[in-house]
Amino acid sequence: MKGLEDLTRLKIEIDGHVAVVTLAAPPVNAHDRALREELVRTFDVLGAEVDIRAIVLTGEGKAFSAGADLSERPAIADEPGGYSRHNRLVRATFDVVLECPKPVIAAVNGAAIGAACVLALVCDIMVVAEEAFLSMTEVDFGMAGGVRHVLRSFSPSDARLMIYTARRISGPELHRMNVASLCVPRDRLMNEALGIAREIAGKVPLAVTAAKRSFGLTEEMPLRDGYRYEQTQTAALANTEDTKEALAAFREKRKPVFKGR
Structure with a gap:
């Protein structure tokens, strides 16, 4: 590499x-x-x-x-x-x-x-x-x-x-x-x-990355602040191509193809 x-x-x-x-x-x-x-x-x-x-x-x-x-x-x-x-x-x-x-x-x-x-x-x-x-x-x-x-x-x-x-x-x-x-x-x-x-x-790459970021940032946050931050991550992911692809694949009963964006 x-x-x-x-x-x-x-x-x-x-x-x-x-x-x-x-x-x-x-x-x-x-x-x-x-x-x-x-x-x-x-x-x-x-x-x-x-x-x-x-x-x-x-x-x-x-x-x-x-x-x-x-x-x-x-x-x-x-x-x-x-x-x-x-x-x-x-x-x-x-x-x-x-x-x-x-x-x-x-x-x-x-x-x-x-x-x-x-x-x-x-x-x-x-x-x-x-x-x-x-x-x-x-x-x-x-x-x-x-x-x-x-x-x-x-x-x-x-x-x-x-x-x-x-x-x-x-x-x-x-x-x-x-x-x-x-x-x-x-x-x-x-x-x-x-x-x-x-x-x-096999999961949505950007969602996994966001989840890891949440683990790192919320570890020592109060519960309410940590969960509020996590919700901002979900909102940010909503308009990404991979999230749209995951939802489309679920509706169409097929395997999703992710691009990391």
């Missing part, structure tokens, strides 16, 4: 209107500067691509990702302004997924530790393999990041348990705790994630 020809840490596959982004940095898909920069560029490009309607994010091999590459930290500390630049890039890695106009499904195939745990949590929908786990190990290394993102998905008590102890939360437990939508055997993981992505891709 144009703009993504020279990736070295990620692999991109296009399946109809679905893009599959695979973290591919052996042996454990650790987050170094290059991987973070490629994630930001990739989601910017895919988010702007009209033909892409949903994205699946997964890891190559046995791990989703072991998280931050700690071997980079001495160089960051020695570089003037290094931590400011590093922290800005780390935030961008998560923000670009949160703000991507296309829904992102995390297919967590194995360990997702630290920064990788947060990366999975900022996706719209999470599907986990039975042997996968999330873990926030910051307290083991004298760090304390990720609290706010963890609180979005876990109950207050479970979030504190996870952060304070650095415990591994297994796939079945993530499903029981309503953090993951599905927990399946590893060999079914991608089929399940792709099935969800294809189902989303």
Whole structure:
């Protein structure tokens, strides 16, 4: 795909209107500067691509990702302004997924530790393999990041348990705790994630984008203000070609053909 020809840490596959982004940095898909920069560029490009309607994010091999590459930290500390630049890039890695106009499904195939745990949590929908786990190990290394993102998905008590102890939360437990939508055997993981992505891709693209925008903007709004905003989105969609096509296809009992406008 144009703009993504020279990736070295990620692999991109296009399946109809679905893009599959695979973290591919052996042996454990650790987050170094290059991987973070490629994630930001990739989601910017895919988010702007009209033909892409949903994205699946997964890891190559046995791990989703072991998280931050700690071997980079001495160089960051020695570089003037290094931590400011590093922290800005780390935030961008998560923000670009949160703000991507296309829904992102995390297919967590194995360990997702630290920064990788947060990366999975900022996706719209999470599907986990039975042997996968999330873990926030910051307290083991004298760090304390990720609290706010963890609180979005876990109950207050479970979030504190996870952060304070650095415990591994297994796939079945993530499903029981309503953090993951599905927990399946590893060999079914991608089929399940792709099935969800294809189902989303069959809906009115502009409506899905508006729904994701609503999730992002109304999360901390009062109920009345949030619902009022959502109604403005429905009104704005009313005169779009795709909404008219969806209604016409319903009346005519045929499959709609969407153009993303």
